Amino acid sequence: MRRAWAAVIAVWATLAIVAGLAWARPAPVQSVAQPASTTLVVKGKHGTQRFVVVGSTAATAPHATTQASPPPP
Amino acid sequence: MIGLLHRTTFRAMGTSCTIWATASEADRRHARRVLAAGRAEVEACERTLSRFDPSSDLSRLNDAAGKWVDVDSRLADALRLALRGRKATGGRFDPTILPALVAAGYDRTYEELEERPGRAASGWRAGAEVEVAPDADRARVERGAAVDLGGVGKGYSADRVLLAMRDAWDRLPGALVDLGGDIAVWGSPPDSGPWRIAVADPRLPGGSLGTVRIEEGGVATSGRHARRFGAGRALHHLIDPATGAPALEGPLAVTVVAPDPAWAEIHATALAVSSLERARVHVAGLSGVSAFWVPPIGAPEQLGVLPLEPALVGAAA
Numbered sequence: 001m002r003r004a005w006a007a008v009i010a011v012w013a014t015l016a017i018v019a020g021l022a023w024a025r026p027a028p029v030q031s032v033a034q035p036a037s038t039t040l041v042v043k044g045k046h047g048t049q050r051f052v053v054v055g056s057t058a059a060t061a062p063h064a065t066t067q068a069s070p071p072p073p
Numbered sequence: 074m075i076g077l078l079h080r081t082t083f084r085a086m087g088t089s090c091t092i093w094a095t096a097s098e099a100d101r102r103h104a105r106r107v108l109a110a111g112r113a114e115v116e117a118c119e120r121t122l123s124r125f126d127p128s129s130d131l132s133r134l135n136d137a138a139g140k141w142v143d144v145d146s147r148l149a150d151a152l153r154l155a156l157r158g159r160k161a162t163g164g165r166f167d168p169t170i171l172p173a174l175v176a177a178g179y180d181r182t183y184e185e186l187e188e189r190p191g192r193a194a195s196g197w198r199a200g201a202e203v204e205v206a207p208d209a210d211r212a213r214v215e216r217g218a219a220v221d222l223g224g225v226g227k228g229y230s231a232d233r234v235l236l237a238m239r240d241a242w243d244r245l246p247g248a249l250v251d252l253g254g255d256i257a258v259w260g261s262p263p264d265s266g267p268w269r270i271a272v273a274d275p276r277l278p279g280g281s282l283g284t285v286r287i288e289e290g291g292v293a294t295s296g297r298h299a300r301r302f303g304a305g306r307a308l309h310h311l312i313d314p315a316t317g318a319p320a321l322e323g324p325l326a327v328t329v330v331a332p333d334p335a336w337a338e339i340h341a342t343a344l345a346v347s348s349l350e351r352a353r354v355h356v357a358g359l360s361g362v363s364a365f366w367v368p369p370i371g372a373p374e375q376l377g378v379l380p381l382e383p384a385l386v387g388a389a390a
Contacts (some may be wrong), residue, residue: 017358030080031080
């Protein structure tokens with residue numbers, strides 16, 4: 001009899017833990033790298049020239065875009 | 074380079090919301106906690122400020138028929154801000170336009186709107202009396218009047234969300250809150266430098282008028298090209314307090330950059346029902362505020378000094 005009760009309690013405890021974890025599950029989070037601008041140093045005939053490359057799409061892409069109260073999808 | 078941008082996207086306030094946190098890979102757990110705190114604050118603001126939720130504090134206030142009501146501090150603060158905004162814009166932003174908005178046909182969430190002809194709001198007048206206790210979270214709206222925080226609520230909420238995120242982790246390097254296009258930023262993105270916000274071109278889906286760079290503050294857009302409704306989608310949600318009807322005068326859209334996200338939205342709402350001349354005078358009288366003005370016909374204009382990113386493809390130093 002004691003074993004039966006132990007089994008019932010174990011099942012309920014497992015269910016409670018699973019429910020707790022599901023309730024506390026954090027919102028899905030995505031992480032993305034944001035590359036910085038690339039700096040190239042090129043040595044020329046007349047000394048050193050430094051070029052800052054800002055043409056990289058990733059380095060200059062906007063973080064967000066404005067919109068006016070868009071309708072729902 | 075600080076690390077990564079961590080983000081979460083969800084639906085709230087009738088639109089798509091995305092919040093971003095800057096954090097290194099090692100601080101991923103902190104980023105999760107920050108984003109969870111931000112989302113919780115968005116949801117708390119919606120529960121309090123929504124006019125579509127009959128159990129919200131705003132709905133209780135509107136239903137109180139002129140009696141004083143205890144409200145959440147979020148609503149009390151938002152109302153104080155809205156009243157300051159009404160005064161600062163000469164009434165072109167007015168939080169008491171709700172009866173006129175409902176009469177025009179925007180009487181339920183945008184998803185649930187039915188096509189019916191708009192009508193004039195009989196007996197409605199701008200500038201209805203709203204009182205907020207100076208030392209307590211209590212408010213009162215004049216009997217027969219009603220408040221809508223559509224012209225300030227998302228900007229105000231975005232600012233509160235930033236504070237909640239910073240409270241959740243005191244070493245947070247930077248954050249961006251985007252509540253359906255009303256944007257608030259603080260701190261740094263992972264690539265350092267300012268945050269870059271593209272200003273959408275309302276005439277060209279997917280097009281951009283330019284990119285503004287800001288380190289702290291807000292960007293808000295108000296326009297009549299979105300959220301149209303009624304027969305032939307001829308009506309829009311921007312009520313001119315001077316007439317009580319959808320505004321005839323004003324831009325197709327206006328985007329405002331300001332040091333404070335809530336004020337960015339207040340000014341955008343006021344400018345959206347203003348003539349270009351009036352808008353020029355309005356922005357000229359403000360410190361740190363600038364705007365992109367897109368007329369229904371003709372070229373966009375800059376009002377004030379927009380912090381635009383130079384359109385460079387390469388530069389030598």
